[in-house]
Amino acid sequence: MVDLSSYQGIVFDMDGTLVDSMPAHMEAWRVTCENFGYPFDLDYMYSLGGVPTRQTVVVLNDKFSMDHDPSEVARYKRESWEAMNLEPVIIESTMAVFNHYRPHMAIGIGTGAERPHAEHLLTSHGLLERIDSLVTATDVTHGKPHPETFLTVARQMGIEPSKCVVFEDTEIGRQAARDAGL
Structure with missing residues (x-):
């Protein structure tokens, strides 16, 4: 398992990172x-x-x-x-990180999806109640690659951005995380 002990929080992108959608x-x-x-x-x-x-x-x-x-x-x-009418599946390798660190580390999701879609998908996989923050395109003025999504997740979790690590699958997401200081 990857060692993330130097962080206080993990932020996952949803589509393509946590869920194979x-x-x-x-x-x-x-x-x-x-x-x-x-x-x-x-x-x-x-x-x-x-x-x-x-x-x-x-x-x-x-x-x-x-x-x-x-x-x-x-x-x-x-x-x-x-x-x-497709129900995307969880990406097991990412979910292993989620499950390993969830007991003792804050976890948030920062996604470009609209809130109703994200809530439906996360609820159907039993994840919505297991996270500390969900920030969607509905919740921000500027979506990725702007850093607002990730800055908002970190703020909602009460953790400095530099103490969070991001799991992303696109260059745009990586840019947003970098510009947010995560």
């Missing part, structure tokens, strides 16, 4: 991109993992010189995801 999100994005005329590039879309959906639409609009309404595209993507 990225394939389903990528399929929902593929369908959404097709519907709105965005070229779909799996690697590029994966690189945006952790960015809130509405902000991803802003990025896509800028990249492809389009002007789709972020709320409309986000709603379509959410409905596409929900129509798949």
Whole structure:
């Protein structure tokens, strides 16, 4: 087991780090991109993992010189995801770290998902009641790669950011953690 004894808290990203939901999100994005005329590039879309959906639409609009309404595209993507009726599974190696350190270390989740989605997913896996903080895209003004998500998790846990370690699966998430001082 990785030695995290020099930290007081652990912050996990949710999608792609704690829960294997990225394939389903990528399929929902593929369908959404097709519907709105965005070229779909799996690697590029994966690189945006952790960015809130509405902000991803802003990025896509800028990249492809389009002007789709972020709320409309986000709603379509959410409905596409929900129509798949998939229940992502826990990533066992990450969950092993969670379980090993949970008895004596604060644990938070900082995710680019909307709060209802995050709460549903975490509840279905019995995790919501086991964490000390949940910060979602719904709870912040600036999503990843901005550091606000991780700074908010650390503040809610009552721990200095430098005393927290982050588990992330994307460069954008790593950048947010670094800029937050975690």
